[in-house]
Amino acid sequence: MTFGEKMTKTILLQLVEPGQTPNPHTNPPGIVVGIDLGTTHSVLAAVLEGKPRVLEIEGEGPLVPSTLKASTTGLKVGETQGDILSSTKRLMGRGPEDPICSQFPHLVAGQGVRLKLADYGLTPVEVASHILSHLREKAEKFFELPVEAAVITVPAYFDEAARIATKQASALAGIKVLRLINEPTAAALAYGLEKGIGGVYAVYDFGGGTFDLSLLKLEGGVFQVLGTGGDLNLGGDDIDHALADFLKTKDIRRARFLKEKLTDHDSFDGVIREDLEAIVTPFITKTLRITDEVLRNAELTPRDVEGVVLVGGMTRMPMVRREVEAFFKKTPLSDIDPDQAVALGAALSAHGLQYGSDILLLDVTPLSLGLETMGGLVEKIIPRNTPLPALASQEFTTYQDGQGGMVIHVVQGEREFVQDCRSLARFELKGLPSLPAGAARVRVDFAVDAEGLLTVSAFEKTTGLFQHVEVHPTYGLDQKALSEMILESQKHGKEDILKRLQVEEGRKENVQPPSDR
Amino acid sequence: MFDPFEILGLPRSFFLDMKVLEKRYFEEQKKVHPDRFALEESAEKARALRSSTHLNQAYLLLKDPLQRAGYLLKAASIHPLSHDPETLTKVMDWNERLEEGDNVSQELAKEEDFLFNELEDAFKSNEYEKANIALYRITYVKKLLKDVYAKAKGRGAI
Structure with a gap:
């Protein structure tokens, strides 16, 4: 498929409302893009003339800083100077009591996680939606066409709440998400590993905010995730903070600048690379410990790994490359820019x-999903690294005579006690029949779709009482606020698209605005 | 009834080539995975989600020899063993030594191998009752091995 000038015009005539395409393989309905919504940078890419390319607009680089700044004309994305919000991806799906919050001086105490920027009070979801909107506009400027849909990447280790928050941000930005995919899988796609000899590959993704290690098995166009592990609080940002502490400064941006300089300089401005490496060592050790654990869980050794792919800005650091190479005893693949590989994929x-496409991505659950049982213990229903989509059920019973209800508390994590796991949702199954303790039979179903989004249903067997809940994060935006905001953005979004399309010459009659946003 | 062998189009047998299983699994997922229906109507998508989920369940079950054995025994109307004095004595002995700090992991691994061979032999000669006992014992040994690993990890030895 070519994507030249001619094709662009044909596509305009074929614009179809989402969900109304009878066959996905015949009618190309519009512009689709890939978005790497990163902690420090975001990158936009699309397939042009059969090849994935990072989209660049004149006067802007390929990497858009994931920042937000207030100006007299409104909020601006991509500014790096002055009073800016940055790295807010790390707050996606988090609660105000999360230790990560201490890294954010803009945080307002009080209701949930809200950041103050000039007169604005913004949730991390809203910040992400501004960044996504900016990227959408960028794509629309590039193609002179509306964006139909996008694939957005998330860290493999992102939990349920953070994934839902990402989807909420996309909805707010008026972007239909074709699929959330995991960053390491995207990187493997970019490398075209499926075209090679196959086998097991490790993707070592050390970015600004998170570290993930994923093992992928490649065979006949299938990318099968064998296992994944990571740390949501382990990234370049943490090294910036550690380096700032070492230099006894509060200037995080300066620490980051020095860190980047020391990648290709042995010393810079009085700081020598050895100092940085001493600070970085425990972080790298932690990443390798996670790597070892993921291999062990998959019953593999470094020798079983065919190749290693490096992703994320931190992998530019010579020491990181050295240590990864020593661990796997293989030179890692790094010929694609580690900042761009994810967006290209x-x-x-x-x-x-x-x-x-002939390619298929088979993902797994990054973290175990379970329920709270008596005594604050967690009963795991779907263990981590289960292939998706997945479905599992468990039967529970009442512990008191005539118990009329049952609280279903859904949690995510590997620990044994509820207090150490992430609380995802809580609902009550009411109207249980009056039976002696242990006689009622409640079946709870966990269904996780191909993107990793969970739905929980509870079913009382003797009466047929049924309850179905989509799991929503306890933090972030509540559903009512979100729907209102989407409605608002849809109203304006549609107007904007209509306006833009009317400007397109001579094609007004044939075009309908996408209405399903 | 849920039949993983039928879902994957494989002959019903304990002896399964993992390469063949994987190949069949990938072939089927390529047909039914929801990503193949990203732009289809929601009914179509829901169907894909169901088929793909069943396929994953079947694949996971067949991939694990113990679950595979359990399924075949259940299909042959053999009830899972609920009590076996010999196993109980052995397990208590191992547990005691584990408490005393003995390193029993090698011994357990050896026992696991031995029992696994028994399980295979039993299936080879279609002796389901024998297979049932072997399966019961392996389950215990596996659990003990897991405890040993958890303990070593707790001590920081791994």
Whole structure:
């Protein structure tokens, strides 16, 4: 498929409302893009003339800083100077009591996680939606066409709440998400590893905010995730903070600048690389411990790994490369820019989902999903690294005579006690029949779709009482606020698209605005 | 009834080539995975989600020899063993030594191998009752091995 000038015009005539395309493989309905919504930078890519490309607009680089600044004309994305919000991806799906919050001086005490920027009070979801909107506009400027849908990447280790928060941000930005895919899988796609000899590959993704290690098995166009592990609080940002502490400064941006300089300088401005390496060592050790654990869980050794892919800005650091190479005893693959690989893979995935492809991504659950039982213990229903989509059920019973209800508390994590796991949702199954303790039979079903989003249903067997809940994060935006905001953005979004389309010459009659946003 | 062998189009047998299983699994997922229906109507998508989920369940079950054995025994109307004095004595002995700090992991691994061979032999000669006992014992040994690993990890030895 080519994506030249001619094709662009044809596509305009074929614009179809989402969900109304009878066959995904014949009618290319619009522009689809891949978005790497990163902690420090975000990158936009699309498939052009059969190849994934990072989209650049004149005067802007390929990497858009994931920042927000207030100006007299409104909020501006991508500014790096002055009073800015940055790295807010780390707050996605988090609660105000989360220790990560201490890294954010803009945080307002009080209701949930809200950041103060000039007169604005913004949730991390809203910040992400501004960044996504900016990228959407960028794509629309590039193609002079509306964006139909996108694939957005998330860290493999992102939990349920953070994934839902990402989807909420996309909805707010008026972007239809074809699929959330995991960053390491996207990177493997970008490398075209499926075209090679196959086998097990490790993706070592050390970014600004998170570290993930994923093991992928590649065979005949299938990317099967064998296992994944990571740390949501382990990234370049933490090294910046550690370096700032070492230099006894509060200037995090300066620490980051020095860190980056020391990648290709042995010393810079009085700081020598050895100092930085001493600070970085415990972080790298932690990443390798996680790597070892993921291999062990998959019953593999470094020798079973065919190749290693490096992703994320931190992998530019010579010491990181050295240590990864020593661990796997293999030179890692790094010929694609580690800042761009994820977006390129997302573009390939988006293109494949829209136009059909021989490639298939089979993901797993990054963390175990379970329920609270008596005594604050966790009963795991779907263990981590279960292939998706997944479904599992468990039967529970009442512990008191005539117990009329049962609280279903859904949690995520590996620990044994509820207090150490992430609380995802809580609901009550009411109207249980009056029976002696242990006689009622409640079946709880956990269903996780191909993207990793969970739905929980509870079912009382003797009466047929049924309850179905979509799991929503306890933090972030509540559903009512979100729907209102989406409604608002839809109203304006549609107007904007209509306006833009009317400007397009001579094609007004044939075009309908996408209405399903 | 849920039949993982039928879902994957494989002959019903304990002896399964993992390469063949994987190949069949990938082939089927390529047909039914929801990503293949990203732009379809929701009914179509829901169907894909169901088929793909069943396929994953079948694949996971067949991939694990113990679950595979359990399924075949259940299908042959053999009830899972609920009590076996010999196993109980052995397990108590191992537990005691584990408490005393003995390193029993090698011994347990050896026992696991031995029992696994028994399980295979039993299936080879279609002796389901024998397979049932072997399966019961392996389950215990596996659990003990897991405890040993958890303990070593707790001590920081791993």
